[in-house]
Amino acid sequence: MSRLIRAVIEPRALRHNLSTVRERARRARVMAVVKANAYGHGLVPAALSLPEADAFAVARLEEGLALRAAGITQPIVLLEGVFTAEQLLEAARHGFDLVVHDALQVELLEEMTGAHRFVLWIKIDTGMNRLGFPPREFAPALERVRRLKPSPLEIRLLTHLACADEPDNRMTNQQVARFRETTRGLDYSVSIANSAGIFGSAQLKCDWVRPGLALYGASPFAATSAAQLGLEPVMSLESSVIAVRRVTAGETVGYGAAWTAPRDCLIAIIAAGYGDGLPRGLPGGTPVLIAGARAPIVGRVSMDMTAVDVSAVPGVHVGTAALLWGPGLPVEEIARHAGTIPYELLCSVSQRVPLELR
Ligand SMILES: Cc1ncc(COP(=O)(O)O)c(C=O)c1O
Incomplete structure (x- = not known):
């Protein structure tokens, strides 16, 4: 009798989807989102199947540690950042890049002793009301991050879209406008688009894109299939x-x-x-x-x-x-x-x- 239930994962399809994302988001670097066990596809095998990814994004410190333990050397971004001094030290030891979305996290960085330097992604809350500095709190947060000693390796900016999966939803344009307004005059790399943002019609500036679902070959849109987007199920x-x-x-x-x-x-x-x-x-x-x-x-x-x-x-x-x-x-x-x-x-x-x- 043939085998019972299993989830068969095709690394070739994963790589195909990464190149489809690249075609769609030309010039952007790709942060492959592999949190939550790579959306059920296996954190380590998925990451090992994507040597071309410019970085990996995870939600939690433990996910990053598992990637490093498996020998992943690409940059790893902690999308929720860290919440304690111990986690910050651990993140430094493993060379993780950090999202900074809350004043408490800036404090942890200010209080850290030693010569650790991070790539820091400052998150701006443009309307999701989940994580990030509201626009009015962004400038002071940026100023504090700029003054960190030692200085960050690099500062980058990101925001997350609430309704990008609904084509023509006004909120996407509002969020993008809010992001532009808040960051006007700044010359940092930015990241806005998740899968729906990458394949949607809104004009998003994207030095970096953050695909999750699309990499696994599923469509984020109700009315457009993965096949129509050039994606293959993994x-x-x-x-x-x-x-x-x-x-x-x-x-x-x-x-x-x-x-x-x-x-x-x-x-x-x-x-x-x-x-x-x-x-x-x-x-x-x-x-x-x-x-x-x-x-x-x-x-x-x-x-x-x-x-x-x-x-x-x-x-x-x-x-x-x-x-x-x-x-x-x-x-x-x-x-x-x-x-x-x-x-x-x-x-x-x-x-x-x-x-x-x-
Ligand atoms: C901050 C952030 N960026 C990117 C993604 C990837 O989103 P998607 O799977 O829709 O591409 C997620 C996933 O929830 C996320 O939380």
Whole structure:
């Protein structure tokens, strides 16, 4: 019998997507966002597959440490910066670049003793209201950063967009205008665009771009597919059939007897459930690719198994391969069925699912 659930990762597709990003954001350097286990693709294998990335971005110190432990020598940016003197020292030891988004972080830098010098990314909050200095607090923060002893290796500026995934959303232009106004006259490198910013239509100045989702081959837009953007899915969530049964019209399938067969059906049980990261809320009718055909999920997703109506798919047997998402079945489509976004599905692939590099 063929293998049970696994997330097959294609480094070639990852590299392809990086070059698609580069074509789109010519002249910009690329900070590959690999936080949250590279959106479920494996932090270290993903980073090792991208020797061409100009830098990596992670959210937490521990993620950066894992990259260094694996021998990654490119710059690593901590997108949330550090929060204690110990973390700052650790960041210095490993040569991390820091986002500075709060006065407390400037204080930590001011109080640091020793000769450590950092590349510092000052984050400006242009409307997301999550992290960053509001425009009126930016100039004093910059002044303090400029006066640090020893001086920073380099100062750079960034902001993050709230609505770039919605084409023509006015907020994107407002945020960009606020950023320009706040940074007018300054000659620092800047970074604004995430995946949606890179592939969207707004004119964004980009010395650096910060793609996450696009690198993994998914589209950030509801109305434009990854294929239309020239992106290829990197993850295939593959499993196989572990049982096939005939169900007579009127019989039910699974917990809560939530689905009743409208006619005599052939049901395949796939080894994939919410224990693997498949949302329990996936509604009946969500497709699974099985023997090359789309077959609908029936009944409730359970912890280890999901039932699929394969009445219309010839030749399904125990061991037949099933694709939950990947080439031919975009994760964005499954996310729509689940009422969520591809980010969440990719990040939710659980620890028991082995990652396999193809
Ligand atoms: C500050 C920052 N930049 C870039 C990204 C990458 O975003 P995306 O995956 O939409 O490209 C993220 C992800 O959430 C982020 O928090």
